[in-house]
Amino acid sequence: MIHLCENPNCNLIANHRGNHSFIYKKAWETKFNDDDINKIQKAGYCTPRGGAKGGYQNHVNRNSKVIIPYEKLSEVNLDNYKDGYVIRLFPSQYFTAKHTINEIFIDNPSIIVSDNAFVLYRTYEDYETLPPLPNWKIRSILKYNNGTQKYDIPSNDRRGNIIDCGHYLLRISNSGTNKKQNLFEGPAQGIFAPEYADANTNFLCQAVLAWLIIKTEHSPYNEDDFEHLKAILQKHNLLNSPHYENDYIMHNGKTTCPLCQRVIMHNELNELISFDDEEGLTNSTEQVGSTRSTKVNLFHMVPLCYATLENIPTQVSWGHATCNTRLGQRQCFSYHDLLETEIEIEINDGQGQRLLGYANTAQNFIRSQTGDVWIRISKGEY
Known part of the structure; x- marks a missing residue:
């Protein structure tokens, strides 16, 4: 039996050497096959559909800077986002006419374009009728330069010690009869806010999902080989929590899809989906199949939204892709x-x-x- 460090913010074994660490993915990765490791890793990523056109990052960890649409600002608690946020404004929100700033943003310290906000251009009409101010620049990322002790190294990614500068993004596509060129300038600014989770919460969600993989039907794993994972879940009241059975995340010790309540087979985790036998979902290949979705994916018991953070350990599970499609943005009730x-x-x-x-x-x-x-x-x- 494994005993963990008594520090509440550490999930390493008792009397470990070195620094404390809450995150310890070796608790499952040392025994998992590559496909299952990747499955868990992807569950910890943000994957907004069509995210590029909104300036969103894709396939990055959930504990990242978030984008808050201006129209959603009243719904969110900004204190939830420990890794930072930036406010997205459309030209029609920030300007009332060409080079005329909406008075609500003048001398407003809570929303400052180039500091904690940016303007997103998505149409030629906005770009021509409500253009950027003459002194504005495209958003960019600068890394810290130890030599100059300034942020002056241009970067294409958000890793390391960086800052954002500039005022606007261009995400204007050449569509329909529009013969003008595509305008795609400025780096992605952050992740979809409803998918956010801080690093520790994200880790616990992944730990739960790893445990649920072990408990699938025909799993190649023996739960006795995962004493460290079990100890982590036990420490955070997630090993024998009644919510698994109450919400049909598990039934009789086996991982189940919370919607249809069928047992999840281990092979379904990584097999590609087919809609041939799914009555009423013949159009779903365009929604799900085109993304090369697997038969079983991350399943949220409560829809992700702006008002609250719902990507938490007691509300994640595995579920069929077809059940996810059927459920849509609804809560799954047991x-x-x-x-x-x-x-x-x-x-x-x-x-x-x-x-x-x-x-x-x-x-x-x-x-x-x-x-x-x-x-x-x-x-x-x-």
Whole structure:
């Protein structure tokens, strides 16, 4: 049995040498195959669809600087983002006319373009009618120069000691009948804010996902070989947490998809998906299949949003890609959750009324006692 360091911010073994460390991925990586290591690593990344056109970084760790759209600013708690933030403004938000700044941004210390904000140009119309101010420059990244003790080394990445400078990005595509050239200038500014998690939280999410891989059906791993991982999960009350069974993240000790409640097979983690046998999802190849998605992916029990940070260890699991597609931006309710609402849904099957199942308070998610699910896909329909 492994005993961990008593320091609450350290997950190394007791009486270890050197510095304390919360993050210790060797707890699973020393025994995992390469595919499963990569699976866990990718789960710790941000992957916004179409992110490049919004100035977002892709496939970088969740503990990174975030972009806050100006229109979402009132919804967020900026203190959540320990790794920094930058505010994205559209020209129509920052300007009221050519070279005329909206008065709400004049002498406003909380939003300063070139400091904690930038303007994103996405159309030629905005670029021509609301152009950058004459003294503005394209955003750039500068690294710290030990020789000059200044930030004066141009960089294309955000690693190391860097600063952002400049005022705007160009993400203007040549589309339709527009014969002008594409304008793509300035580096990505940060990650999609709802996907953010600080480094320690991100690590614990990955530790949970590693444990769930070990508990898949036909897993090649013996859980007794992962005493250090088990000790980490135990230390943070994640090894025997009741939420696994209550939310159907696991059932009877096996990893399950929380939506359909089928057992996750280990081979599904890395096999590419096919929609041939998925009724009602024939168009999903454009949404999921085009990204070479695997059959099983990271599954969030609660949708990621701006108002709160939802990428936390008790709300991550593995789930089928098709179930993710069906669920969309909805919370995944377990039968246990719905039973507590006491909202019964009945149907008349020709032989009288009978209980179909229980619904959430919004009545857009129903689950039967056997786990069957009905999700409202448009208002008034199931």
